[in-house]
Amino acid sequence: MSDHKEYLAKRQLKKGTAGWLLLAGLGVSYVISGDFAGWNFGFAQAGWGGFAIASVLMGLMYYTLVLSLAEMSAAIPAAGGGYSFARQAMGPAGGYLTGLAILIEYALAPAAIVIFIGSAVNALLGVDGPVIYALFYLVFIGIHLAGVGEALKVMMVISGLAVFAIIATAVALIGEFDVNNLYDIAVTDAAGASEFMPMGWYGVWAALPFAMWLFLAVEGVPLAAEEAKNPAKDVPKGIIAAMTFLLFTALLVVVLLAGAVGADVIGKSAVPLVDALKISGNETLATLVNVLGLAGLVASFFSIIYGYSRLVFALSRAGYLPRSLSLTSKRKVPSRALIIPGVFGFFVSLSGEGDLILAMAVVGATVSYALMSLSHILLRIKQPDLVRPYKTPGGIVTSSISLLLSLVALTGVYAFDPRAFNLTLGLFVIGGLYYFFVSRHNLVAGSAEEEFALLSQAELELQADENGDVVSAV
Structure with a gap:
């Protein structure tokens, strides 16, 4: 136990932040x-009505997933999030595959977002390319290295600016709403096509990945469990509140933008909020929202960096990834888990293919959703006596809905972009081979229960040592 205590003493996150x-x-x-x-x-794939159906389905998938994660995060408050839940439900291999799926999503998404940031900066300042990508990675990884409390506060300010832009846009456009604008896309001869769904049911299927963009990555909140003040209460409350608010913002943009200037225009726009404001005569606000749109991109880029660092930290601490990646600094920040995936993301961003990279991230996401939903079901069946400070309304029926819809969403990615699907499958194969030949022989603990026991015991001993130091100093 003393060896484990020494090992974990070098791998401590800042509690209660x-x-x-x-x-x-x-x-x-x-x-x-x-x-x-x-x-x-998604409007171009399905028309307004078809995309609305896709959005409702994906909103339901995410909400049922969030309710399932709320229960598991309260019962198993570990920095690994979905990986930790899956390991307890499905063993080391299941935990690793779930962690790998989340890692693919969280390592690739910042690379895609920084490409979009580059485009936004180019529109504002006329500068783009690798220098901008490197600058944003350096600055925001640097803020994370300063400490989690500082990073989360900066993130809240940036997010607040982005939310203000969305609400201001909605207020400006609500008087321009005309229901006829929702249905201005020509009806095709596809199966099930109508004025409401001009591309038919196939369009709804192909629009699912775009509908996911309204909620993608909210499942990362449990990755902060070990830094929460009261994980059993704070993580469920935080993730449910976030998802509820995101449903509200999704409703605003999907309905009001198309209703104000037409679904056809919005479906072709690279900057839909800005174009909707310009067309409706709100030029000054459009300029402001164009600037604050960059804040929205930065907010997601910044927070997903936080997410991947905590996931890499947890996987490394458990032995799935090289153990040196989980070493923490004097500020209790996992420095290497921040920097090394950031370097990887930067090199990926040099491809310039933001849409492809983001589609690959969505493949990783949908696989992880299915595995996390399955984990909830298995934990309810195999460990009915597990202490659950929060319980998912509907139990396994709720998680079964998210499991089914996540599998449907996965097929939707294939319908939209088979290349992204196949490339991501290749990453899973590489990751699976690494587990089979390397990491399964280097696990710190043989089971999830043993891992959590080691963490809990070492944490108690380290706290006792700290208290002893304080007493002796006094």
Whole structure:
């Protein structure tokens, strides 16, 4: 136990940093860039009505997933989030595959977002490319290295600016709403096509990945569990509050933008909020929202960096990844888990293919959602006596809905972009081979229960040592 104590003493996060409000802000920050652009291309795939159906389905998937995660995060408050839940439910291999799926999502998403940031900076300042990508990675990883409390507070401010832009846009456009504008896309001869769904049911299927952009990455809130003030209460409350707010912002942009200037225009726009404001005569506000749209991109970029660092920290601490990645600094920040995936993301961003990278991240996300939903079901069946400070309304029925819809969403990615699907499958194969030949032989603990026991015991001993130091100093 002393060896484990020494091992874990070098791998400590800062406890008690985030209350439920900061966690809710983290959840909103993960996602908020998705409200500014990307989702609207779903109109081109399905028309307004078809995309509305896709959005309702994906909103239901995320809400049922969030309710399931709220229960598991309260019962198993570990920095690994979905990986930790899956390991307890499905053993080391299941935990690793879930962690790998989340890691693919969280390592690739910042690379895609920084490309979009580059485009936004180019529109404002005329500068783009690798220098901008490197600058944003350096600055925001640097802020994270300063400490989690400082990072989360900066993130809240940036997210607040982005939310202000969305609400201001909605207020400006509400008087321009005309229901006829929702249905200005020509009806095709596809199966099930109508004025409401001009591309038929196939369009709804192909629009699912775009609808996910309205909520993608909110599931990362449990990654902050070990830094929460009261994980059993704060994480469930934070993630549910974040998802509820994101449903509200999704409703605003999907309905009001198309209703004000037409679904056809919005479906072709690279900056839908800005274009909707310009067309409706709100030029000054459009300029402001164009600037604040960059804040939305930065908020998601910044917070997902936080998410991948905590996931890499947890996987490394458990032995799935090289153990040196989980070493923490004097500020109790996992420095290497911040820097090394950031370097990887930067090199990926040099491809310039933001849409492809983001589609690959969505593949990783949908696989992780299915595995996390399955974990909830298995934990309810295999460990009915597990202490659950929060219980998912509906139990396994709720998680079964998210499991089914996540599998449907996965097929939707294939319908939209088979290349992204196949490339991500290749990453899973590489990751699976690494586990089989390397990491399964280097696990710190043989089971999830043993891992959590070691963490709990070592933490108690380290706290006792700290208290002893204080007493002796006095």
